[in-house]
Amino acid sequence: MYKIFRSAYRVLDRxxxxxxPISTQTALKDMVLRIARILYPSxxxxxxxxxxxLPQGNADSSWSWRPPELPEWVKNEMDTLASIDPDLHPQSxxxxxxxxxxxxxxxxxxxxxxxxLWNMLDGQRFDCVIMVPWLKTGGADLGALHxxxxxxxxxxxxxxxxxxxxxxxxWSSRLARKVKFVEAGAVLRNLAQEHRIDVIVRLLLQLAPSxxxxxxxxxxxxxxxxxxxxxxxxxxxxxxLYCDDMTEQGLPIGYARTYLPRCYQYLSMAITDNTRSGxxxxxxxxxxxxxxxxxxxxxxxxxxxxxxxxxxxxxxxxRLDRQKRPDLLAEIAKxxxxxxxxxxxxxxxxxxxxxxxxxxxxxxxYGAYERFSDLIKPDxxxxxxxxxxxxxxxxxxxxxxxxxxxxAPNIGGISDFLAIEDLLPASAGSTDYVAxxxxxxxxxxxxxxRIDRQRAAxxxxxxxxxxxxxxx
Numbered sequence: 001m002y003k004i005f006r007s008a009y010r011v012l013d014r015x016x017x018x019x020x021p022i023s024t025q026t027a028l029k030d031m032v033l034r035i036a037r038i039l040y041p042s043x044x045x046x047x048x049x050x051x052x053x054l055p056q057g058n059a060d061s062s063w064s065w066r067p068p069e070l071p072e073w074v075k076n077e078m079d080t081l082a083s084i085d086p087d088l089h090p091q092s093x094x095x096x097x098x099x100x101x102x103x104x105x106x107x108x109x110x111x112x113x114x115x116x117l118w119n120m121l122d123g124q125r126f127d128c129v130i131m132v133p134w135l136k137t138g139g140a141d142l143g144a145l146h147x148x149x150x151x152x153x154x155x156x157x158x159x160x161x162x163x164x165x166x167x168x169x170x171w172s173s174r175l176a177r178k179v180k181f182v183e184a185g186a187v188l189r190n191l192a193q194e195h196r197i198d199v200i201v202r203l204l205l206q207l208a209p210s211x212x213x214x215x216x217x218x219x220x221x222x223x224x225x226x227x228x229x230x231x232x233x234x235x236x237x238x239x240x241l242y243c244d245d246m247t248e249q250g251l252p253i254g255y256a257r258t259y260l261p262r263c264y265q266y267l268s269m270a271i272t273d274n275t276r277s278g279x280x281x282x283x284x285x286x287x288x289x290x291x292x293x294x295x296x297x298x299x300x301x302x303x304x305x306x307x308x309x310x311x312x313x314x315x316x317x318x319r320l321d322r323q324k325r326p327d328l329l330a331e332i333a334k335x336x337x338x339x340x341x342x343x344x345x346x347x348x349x350x351x352x353x354x355x356x357x358x359x360x361x362x363x364x365x366y367g368a369y370e371r372f373s374d375l376i377k378p379d380x381x382x383x384x385x386x387x388x389x390x391x392x393x394x395x396x397x398x399x400x401x402x403x404x405x406x407x408a409p410n411i412g413g414i415s416d417f418l419a420i421e422d423l424l425p426a427s428a429g430s431t432d433y434v435a436x437x438x439x440x441x442x443x444x445x446x447x448x449x450r451i452d453r454q455r456a457a458x459x460x461x462x463x464x465x466x467x468x469x470x471x472x
Contacts, residue, residue: 002040009036013052025053038109041192067100110195113187114202120182121207126160127151128211129204129235131220134163134185135171137370138348139394140242143273143297144215145174146467147240152178154468160209164188164200164219193222201227205234211268213238221259228266236268242391243277243412245323256281264291271295274392274413295470296416297394299462302455304403305376310447313379314437315404316386317344317372317395320354325386330356331430332384333363336437341384342377344369372398382407382440382447384433392416397462400454405447407436417461419453 009032017025030049037044046052070078075090082089089095130148135141144161151157159179163169166185175181188196200223204212212235214220224237231237241260244252256277260270264287271293272278278292318324324345333341339362346368347354357363369375372395383399383406390412397417399406408414410423424432440447 002043005036005039022053029053038190041109041195109191110199113191113195114199116187117182117184117199117203118206121160121180124160124180125158126180126207126209127157128159128213129207129209130159130161130213130215131200131217132161132163132215133165133217133219134167135161135169135174135181136167137171137368139391140216140240141171142394143240143242145171146297147213147215147471148179149174149176150468150471152176155472160207162200162217164196164217188219197223197226201231204231208234211236211238213240215240216255218255221255221263224263224266225259228263232266232268237266238269238271239267240271241277241281242273243389246389248322256285260285260287264288267291269293272391272413273297274416276413276416277391296392296461296466297397298464298467299394299397299458300373300401302401302403302458304451305378308380308403309378310381310441311379312339312381312441313377314339314341314382314384315344315375315377315380315399316341316384317369317375318385318387318393319348320345320357321347321349323349323388323390325388326354326357328386328430328433329384330360330363332386332433332437333360335430335434337362339381339437340364342366342375342380344375373402376402376404380404382437384437385409386433387411390414397458400458403451403455405440405450406454407433407440417457419457422450422453 013029017028020028026049029052033044033046033049033052070090078088078090078095082092086092087094128151130144132141132144135144148159148161152159153176161172161175161179161181163172163181163183164185166189169181169183172181172183184200188199191199196219200219204223212220212231214224214237221239224231224239228237239255241254241256244254244257247253260281264270270278270287270291273294273296275294278289278294281287282289282292316329320326329341329343333339341360341363343357343363344366354365357365366375383396383402383404385393385396385399385406385408387393387409388411392413396406396408396414400417406418406422408418408423409426409428410420411426415423424436440450
């Protein structure tokens with residue numbers, strides 16, 4: 001859109017504006033510049049309309065604004081400083097390659113955005129402000145719901161949840177009535193990133209809650225990185241982190257890798273849903289192990305189907321993204337043509353190629369789903385879970401609550417919930433999954449004992465009461 005705006009301006013300038021008197025040109029171009037700064041604040045280098053006005057009588061359409069030269073006094077200062085650092089000499093190669101930078105200005109737009117957000121709060125005060133990117137289908141989003149609803153309904157805290165990304169939040173309807181939800185992304189969408197941070201930091205400082213809790217919001221992490229010292233003077237800063245993501249080259253990336261090394265000193269606590277991630281980050285990033293606190297999320301109540309008649313049918317549900325190994329699912333189904341695989345899910349992060357799954361005739365694709373409980377069929381033998389990396393996936397709690405034995409690898413925090421003897425190796429391939437499925441099919445007693453162990457794990461580690469006790 002910026003290129004279209006720029007092209008339209010140049011045509012207008014060449015055909016109309018440049019032929020007007022200087023005073024008229026300046027007035028009109030000042031108006032255009034104001035609009036451009038609001039729409040594209042980080043792209044506008046001109047600092048005044050005068051820089052856009054051609055010298056009188058110059059109709060050269062190839063003319064364009066050039067950044068100003070360094071003032072003589074700056075050059076003199078740099079010449080003196082060159083005795084300490086030769087790169088600072090005004091004629092050095094370093095300075096010749098330096099680019100002119102004009103700070104993005106949006107005039108009153110940040111203030112107007114702040115005022116709009118402040119007015120949405122109706123003068124309310126809050127004990128806890130939870131920062132999320134959105135509330136959609138996902139384990140992290142469910143965790144945010146658990147925390148917000150428990151704080152409001154059980155502990156009586158005044159909770160504000162702010163969604164910082166400009167997208168829909170369909171799961172906001174699941175928040176407790178006492179939780180105030182504000183979609184800030186739409187208000188901030190036209191601001192430069194630096195000004196978005198300005199608005200959020202100012203809002204937090206003005207609200208001064210007892211706790212600010214960041215749950216996967218990039219904007220909130222950026223606010224901590226830039227203004228964490230100021231924020232922690234007025235509030236405790238909590239963050240939730242679950243696991244690293246991985247690049248296609250197998251390199252770990254994510255909020256922990258990017259922000260913990262430079263932000264941990266501002267944090268009161270880093271909450272995770274499993275024991276493995278915090279230990280690994282403390283070991284590899286050099287942050288204190290004492291920073292991390294494990295908060296296991298609760299599972300649903302154990303309600304197995306009374307009409308279960310397991311046969312050669314299996315359930316798989318999750319994101320069809322690289323992390324969840326849909327390629328491995330295809331290999332498993334291909335190796336077991338006499339079994340039916342019911343597959344639920346859709347790509348969320350990656351533009352996943354589903355053609356490989358579509359080519360497997362016994363793999364039935366159903367698309368995205370809302371509630372896991374709606375997926376269960378009486379003939380499902382087990383829930384098959386594939387993953388390349390993980391924290392503690394919530395879908396395993398739902399499968400266990402439904403009375404389905406789980407076949408999963410020992411990756412991330414999965415062993416916090418499932419018994420080691422019931423897990424496949426982290427490097428498990430299709431042959432390992434096939435063997436585990438055949439064992440459950442041929443040995444009903446083995447299947448029932450696994451269901452019993454999962455039930456015991458639910459009622460001893462993952463009840464709402466356990467969650468409340470750990471949250472307090």
